[in-house]
Amino acid sequence: MSLKKESLSVREAQKLVLLSQRLPTQKVVGSAQEATLSAIEHLGYVQIDTISVIERAHHHTLYNRNSRYKSAHIQELIADKKVFEYWAHAASYLPMTDYRFTLPRKQAIASGKQKHWYKRDTKLMKSVAERIKAEGPLMAKDFDKKGKKHGEWKTAPTKQALENLFMEGELMISKRVNFHKVYDLTERVLPSSLNTTTPTNDEYGRFLVKKYLQANGLGKLTEMTYLIKKTKPLVTQALKNMLADGEIEQIRVADNEYYILPESLELLSKPLARKKLNILSPFDNLLIQRKRTSDIFEFDYxxxxxxxxxxxxxxxxxxxxxxxxxxxxxxxxxxxxxxxxxxxxxxxxxxxxxxxxxxxxxxxxxxxxxxxxxxxxxxxxxxxxxxxxxxxxxxxxxxxxxx
The missing domain is CATH 3.40.630 (Aminopeptidase)
Structure with a gap:
């Protein structure tokens, strides 16, 4: 039975957010790889980053959710078709169970309703896709490198074509080799039993709300739609519907109004491992939104x-x-x-x-x-x-x- 509260103290809000984020590192059951998958499914995404002065961000974030984490887990889960690469607020690893909720963005990019940063060369994109269809998975370096690099990104035309096909959903990343992407046709990467129907606007809006609140404890409209283009109207309507249905509640923390899942308040009765310390990645899900981090934890980063x-x-x-x-x-x-x-x-x-x-x-x-x-x-x-x-x-x- 869920509790009913109109407000939380800052300390209670911090505890709720941390337990929702599975921090400090909690004990997990099952195999180490299953614990990694559970963390990705719960968080909704783990951001990929190239900086390696410390172990890369995606590994670092998962290490802090699973003390038995191994860097091989991600590629193993991709090979098992349980995790895939796409865009959350940035390049990320996502759970395959959420695949259909990437389709609205892919379809918007493919139709031209949403811009991608690379200009579309449809002729080159068709040629690239046909070669992958005939030859199997390929990396950008497998294509002709003589083409002149252009645009502000100074990227080879074939690489731009690959990325456009990836963002539109025609291609997926089947694996990485020394951190280089290997592209393959989407139909060859997806599990055959996966639901690939496009969600309705109502489904998509509710998904964004529920996924965010499950992973983060409490949230605002601007946080739920952070860097996810053209979703504010959908999420605004979903919030209105979910409030009316009793699926979410509003709660005040200091001078801020947040949304919350009623059942999340039950986390406040659980202990927080305050003696446990975590060294976090700058791209950890807990603090990727800097204003939120400042509001809730009074930590300007x-x-x-x-x-x-x-x-x-x-x-x-x-x-x-x-x-x-x-x-x-x-x-x-x-x-x-x-x-x-x-x-x-x-x-x-x-x-x-x-x-x-x-x-x-x-x-x-x-x-x-x-x-x-x-x-x-x-x-x-x-x-x-x-x-x-x-x-x-x-x-x-x-x-x-x-x-």
């Missing part, structure tokens, strides 16, 4: 790898740190895999963090599996803010060098 070096405050690639149910620090890190050293260029504690010794203990405990995850066996702390704590943290980290 900017990924500074896109900021000129002289203007950086915290470092090139800072990893937010979750502990005690809050975002309490950020760690600018780089894994030197050749030397097997995890470099912490700068560890910055939030001004409100008072229990520094307990935090140092929790960080030390988490750093050991995190180092292994990043193929490192030692750690070097180069700087800390405030500097007066450097000796305390260095003393804790002494136990971390291992072979």
């Amino acid at each position: 900017l990924l500074e790898c896109y900021v000129p070096q002289q203007k950086r405050k915290f470092g090139y690639f800072t990893l937010p740190i979750l502990w005690d149910g809050k975002l309490v620090a950020r760690m600018d890190s780089k894994a030197d895999r050749k030397e097997k050293v995890l470099n912490i260029n700068q560890l910055t504690l939030e001004p409100g963090l008072r229990k520094t010794e307990a935090f140092a203990d929790a960080l030390t405990k988490e750093l050991q599996p995190f180092m292994k995850f990043n193929e490192c066996n030692s750690v070097v702390l180069h700087g800390i803010e405030p500097p007066s704590l450097k000796f305390e943290f260095l003393r804790k980290f002494q136990s971390l060098d291992f072979q």
